[in-house]
Each structure stands twice: as structure tokens, then as C-alpha cells.
Amino acid sequence: MKIAVLTSGGDSAGMNAVVRSVVKIGILRxxxxxxxxxxxxxxxxxxxxxxxxxxxxxxxxIAAKRAxxxxxxxxxxxxxxxxxxxxxxxxxDHPNGRSLKGRYIVRAGFDDVRGWFAEGxxxxxxxxxxxxxxxxxxxxxxxxxxxxGIDALVVCGGDGSLTGxxxxxxxxxxxxxxxxxxxxxxxxxxxxxxxxxxxGLVGSxxxxxxxxxxxxxxxxxxQRICEAIDNINSTAASHSRAFVLEVMGRHCGWLALxxxxxxxxxxIFIPEKPPQANxxxxxxxxxxxxxxxVGKRKTIVIVAEGAHDxxxxxxxxxxxxxxxxxxxxxxxxxxxxxxxxxxGRPCAFDRILPTLxxxxxxxxxxxxxxxxxxxxxxxxxxxxxxxxxxxxxAMTKAVADAIAAKDFAKAMSLRDxxxxx
Ligand code: F6P
Numbered sequence: 001m002k003i004a005v006l007t008s009g010g011d012s013a014g015m016n017a018v019v020r021s022v023v024k025i026g027i028l029r030x031x032x033x034x035x036x037x038x039x040x041x042x043x044x045x046x047x048x049x050x051x052x053x054x055x056x057x058x059x060x061x062i063a064a065k066r067a068x069x070x071x072x073x074x075x076x077x078x079x080x081x082x083x084x085x086x087x088x089x090x091x092x093d094h095p096n097g098r099s100l101k102g103r104y105i106v107r108a109g110f111d112d113v114r115g116w117f118a119e120g121x122x123x124x125x126x127x128x129x130x131x132x133x134x135x136x137x138x139x140x141x142x143x144x145x146x147x148x149g150i151d152a153l154v155v156c157g158g159d160g161s162l163t164g165x166x167x168x169x170x171x172x173x174x175x176x177x178x179x180x181x182x183x184x185x186x187x188x189x190x191x192x193x194x195x196x197x198x199x200g201l202v203g204s205x206x207x208x209x210x211x212x213x214x215x216x217x218x219x220x221x222x223q224r225i226c227e228a229i230d231n232i233n234s235t236a237a238s239h240s241r242a243f244v245l246e247v248m249g250r251h252c253g254w255l256a257l258x259x260x261x262x263x264x265x266x267x268i269f270i271p272e273k274p275p276q277a278n279x280x281x282x283x284x285x286x287x288x289x290x291x292x293x294v295g296k297r298k299t300i301v302i303v304a305e306g307a308h309d310x311x312x313x314x315x316x317x318x319x320x321x322x323x324x325x326x327x328x329x330x331x332x333x334x335x336x337x338x339x340x341x342x343x344g345r346p347c348a349f350d351r352i353l354p355t356l357x358x359x360x361x362x363x364x365x366x367x368x369x370x371x372x373x374x375x376x377x378x379x380x381x382x383x384x385x386x387x388x389x390x391x392x393x394a395m396t397k398a399v400a401d402a403i404a405a406k407d408f409a410k411a412m413s414l415r416d417x418x419x420x421x
Contacts, residue, residue, distance in 0.1 A: 001197070002032045002150045003365060004105065007122040008039035008129075008157035008164070011342065012203045012217020014350035016123050018156045020116035021358025023108045029362055034150055035108045038125040039157070040132035040164060042104030046144030105148055117351040120344045122203075126157075138168055142175040145196070146185050152197035152365045154358075156216070158204035159396045162376060165200050166389050169374045172196040197368040199361045200376040200389050201354065205342050208252035210395035210414060211387045212378025216357070219349045221248070221341045222258050228337050229263035229300060242288070242299035242330040246317040248341050249304045251400055254415075255341070256304035265300045266291050269307035269315050271403055272411040280309055281323050288328060299330060312406065353379060360384045 005022045007015045019035060026033040036042045116123065131137035145153070155165040176193055179185040185193075202209045205221035225247055232243050249255040253270020260268040267284050269275070277283035288299050301324070307315040317334045324332045357377040364375045364386055373388040395414060402411040 001030075001152050001366065002034060002148070003152040003154060003362065004034040004036050004145065004148075004150045005108075005124075005154040005156070006036035006039055006043065007124055007126045007203060008155060008161035009126060010128075010158065010204065011121045011126050012205045012215070012350075013120055013220035013342075013344065013346035014216035014354045015121070015126075015156055015203045016113075016116040016119045017346065017351045017354035018154075018201050018203060018216065018358050019108075019122075019124060020113040021355045022154050022361060023113045024110060025359045025362045027110050029366060031152075031362070031366075033108050034148065035106055035124045037104045037106070039127040039161070040129040040137075040141065041127040042125070043141035043144060044129060044131040044137045045104045046140065046147065047105055048102045105144060105150070117355065118345055120346065128160075132164055135171070138171060139175050139178060141168070142172065142196075143179055143184055146176065146179065146189050146193050149192075151193060151195070152199075152368070154199050154201065154361050154365070156201040156203040156354075158202065158206065158215070159209055159393060162200040162202065162209070162389055163393050165198050166374060166393055169196055169198045169389075195368075195370045197365045198374040198389070199364045199368075200374065200392075201357050201361055202376065202378065203354075205255065206249045206252045207254040208250060208396065208399075209376075209378075209392060210399060211376070211392040212380065212385070214349075214353065214379055216354050217342070217346070217350055218254065219353075220344070220347045222255055222262070223347050224341045224344065225255060225259040225337060226263045228335070228340070229259060229265075232335060233263070233298060233300070236298035236300065239331065240297045242301065242321075242324045242328075242332040244301045244303060244317045244320045244324070244332060244334045246303050246305055246334070246336045248337070249306060251306040251403065252415075253304045253307070256302045256307070260300075260302045263300070265302045266296070267301045269301075269303045269320075271304060271306040271308060272399070272415055273408050274308055274310045274315075276310060278310070280315075281327065284320070285323065285327050288324070288330075292328075299324065299332075310406065310408075312404075356384050360386065 003026045005019050023033040155161055176190055180190045202215040203217055204215045205217045207215045207218035209215050236243050247256050251271050253272050256268055256270050266288050275283050301320055303317045321332045321334050324330045360377045375386040376389040376392045378385045378387055399411050399414045
């Protein structure tokens with residue numbers, strides 16, 4: 001089996017550990033392993049200009065010696081030490097004679113991913129690909145996989161990326177029929193690639209995927225937020241100030257809620273459970289007033305970036321600040337943590353989870369048949385799980401639908417983990 005792994009959507013700590021795990025376990029299980037650079041965008045672009053087959057002899061004899069000597073294949077040294085803008089120009093030529101320019105689908109060896117569990121972001125690049133949302137783009141993606149003989153795909157990304165994976169798998173028979181009809185693949189390739197094995201791993205700081213307790217990267221992001229609040233707490237208490245913190249999470253309040261619990265917030269706004277009081281400003285001010293009366297010297301309010309009131313009107317940190325200043329006379333500052341929450345080295349759990357889930361992903365691919373569903377690898381009550389991707393995607397969408405319908409009780413009941421309800 002030839003397995004390719006890609007990371008897609010917003011990066012999250014732990015994505016490199018996914019790639020490392022899939023590559024290493026895949027090789028140990030007798031598979032050939034590949035990576036797709038730049039997410040689905042790389043799948044659509046494939047290996048284009050300057051394409052040098054992976055196994056072509058190296059032009060430079062010194063480089064050939066290095067490669068034969070078991071030195072890192074160096075394909076990935078560009079990724080690690082390059083300028084970080086792999087799509088831009090011809091800076092991808094590596095001294096070993098191989099080039100990544102125009103090559104988005106490349107072989108990965110055991111040593112290429114050494115130490116990747118400790119690296120932040122995603123070393124193989126990610127993108128939010130518009131092209132892959134079109135059937136034309138997916139057709140190009142299918143063609144590029146068939147050309148390389150790849151028959152299994154691991155996608156690590158958030159709910160949008162996994163929805164894309166689900167569509168790709170469902171469309172696969174039509175795509176390869178079209179490729180055959182257009183004369184782009186042979187009968188033999190068509191017969192060999194009748195079934196695309198796909199598995200999804202959830203990489204997202206938002207922890208917004210249903211049917212799993214945790215997404216890869218969420219624990220690290222939570223840790224970053226906690227550390228930031230710890231820092232803010234000391235300066236806030238010194239001046240007896242209030243701070244309003246805006247945290248990421250898109251339409252999910254997990255980061256905001258858990259950060260509030262672990263670092264001691266006075267009031268938290270999340271999308272799934274907006275304040276019910278009308279006006280909510282009274283409810284917030286009363287709570288904070290009470291806390292001040294019992295002796296608190298500082299105030300922390302956390303606003304999830306997707307927070308809104310019961311009528312779905314957005315709640316903005318700047319507005320909360322104005323309310324605290326004007327109604328309670330508090331000296332208030334706003335801090336937006338932004339991408340500091342997303343970048344940086346993964347915490348221990350964001351190395352363990354992707355490592356275990358990567359192993360399960362390879363197992364699921366090896367066991368996959370045309371009749372088994374594509375799985376999402378999750379974690380439930382400390383056990384690595386497999387759930388049909390299509391169900392997890394549908395349930396995640398159901399949360400968004402419940403919020404849009406102002407059925408907040410339902411939105412909360414569909415969220416994991418259940419103890420938060
Ligand atoms: O989904 C991850 C996430 O970090 C969200 O929390 C946030 O809304 C979004 O991505 C930010 O995206 P970008 O990096 O494209 O601004």
C-alpha cells in the first residue's frame with residue numbers, strides 16, 4: 001500500500017507528530033509513505049514543472065554519496081530550514097541535487113521525520129485550498145494520486161478539511177471513471193485504483209469536532225492561553241485592573257471555557273451558551289461587582305472570538321471593555337492573544353495523541369475495504385477510537401445548525417466532552 005499524508009486548514013501543534021507517526025508506522029507495516037505538501041492545494045497541483053522522479057539518480061556525485069551514506073534524505077531540510085514560502089519561487093533547490101520546486105507529492109523516508117514530534121506548526125505546509133472545493137480540482141487531485149500509484153490518504157485537519165476528505169472519497173469512483181474516459185489513466189490504473197482508502201485525524205486548536213473528546217493541538221493552545229492569563233493576572237492584580245481577553249476557537253467555546261476554568265476568569269462568553277439575561281450587560285456587571293465585593297483585586301473576562309448574544313449579535317472584546325469601564329468604573333484593557341495560541345512547540349499530550357492516532361490511522365487504512373466507511377480517528381475516555389467520518393462531520397454541522405437556530409441547549413448537548421454541559 002502507498003500511503004500519502006497531508007495537513008490541511010489552520011495549522012495546529014501536533015500535526016508534525018501525525019506525519020511522523022504515519023510515516024514511521026506505515027514503513028514498519030510494510031507500506032510506502034509519501035507526503036503531500038501544502039495540503040489539498042498540493043494534491044491539486046501535484047508534481048509539475050521540474051519534476052524529477054524520486055528515485056532518479058542524483059546528478060551531483062557528492063550529494064549521491066551523502067544520500068547513500070544514510071544521511072537524511074534532505075528532502076525535508078528545505079522544509080525545516082527553508083524560507084517558509086515553498087510555493088513562491090526557485091529557492092527550493094537543495095544542494096543534494098533534488099528539488100522541491102514544482103513537487104508537491106514526495107516520498108518520505110523513516111529518517112525524514114526524525115524529531116518531528118517536537119516541532120510546532122506543520123513542516124509539510126498547509127493551505128485552505130479553494131481549488132479542491134471544485135470538482136475540477138478534486139479530479140486533478142485524483143489524477144495526481146493515481147500517477148504516483150498512491151492508494152491511501154491520511155488527512156489531518158479540522159472539520160472543513162475532513163468534510164473535503166469525505167467528499168473526495170464519495171466521489172472517487174466518478175473521478176477515476178472520468179480520468180479513464182478522458183484518457184488520462186490506463187485501464188490497468190483504473191482497475192488498481194477503484195478504491196481510495198481515506199482516514200481523517202482531527203488537527204485543530206478549536207476542539208470543535210464532534211464524536212471525539214479532543215482534537216490535536218487543542219491542549220497546547222489551551223496551555224498557551226493559561227500561561228497568558230497567568231501573566232496577565234499578576235499585572236492585573238497589581239493595578240487592580242480588569243482585562244478582557246479574546247481567544248480563538250472559531251464557532252467553538254472550548255478554549256474560552258476551559259481557559260476560564262483553569263486560570264480563573266470572572267465571566268466567559270462562548271457561542272454555544274450565550275448569556276440569557278437581557279440585557280446581558282447587567283448579568284456580567286452584577287457577577288463582577290459581586291467578585292469585587294468579596295475582595296477580588298482583578299477581573300478577567302474571556303470572550304471567545306465567535307461569541308454572540310442570544311440573538312446572535314456578536315459580542316466584541318472592545319465593547320465588553322467599554323461596559324466594564326463605564327458601568328463599573330474599572331480601569332480595563334483588552335488583550336487579543338491571536339496566533340500566539342496556535343504556534344509553537346506541542347505540549348506532551350499533543351505528541352502522545354497524534355502518535356497513537358497515527359498508528360490507528362495506518363491500521364484503519366490497512367483494514368479498509370470498499371465496503372468499510374472512511375474513519376475519523378478520535379479519542380473517547382482515554383481510548384483511541386474510530387468513528388465513521390461522515391457521522392462526525394454531520395454531527396459537527398448539527399452543532400452549528402443548532403446555534404444558528406438559537407437552540408443553545410441542543411448545541412451544548414452535542415458538544416464534547418459531556419462534563420462541560
Ligand atoms: O481553526 C483554527 C483557527 O485558529 C481559529 O481558531 C481561528 O478562527 C482561525 O483559525 C484563524 O484563521 P487564520 O489563521 O486564517 O486567520
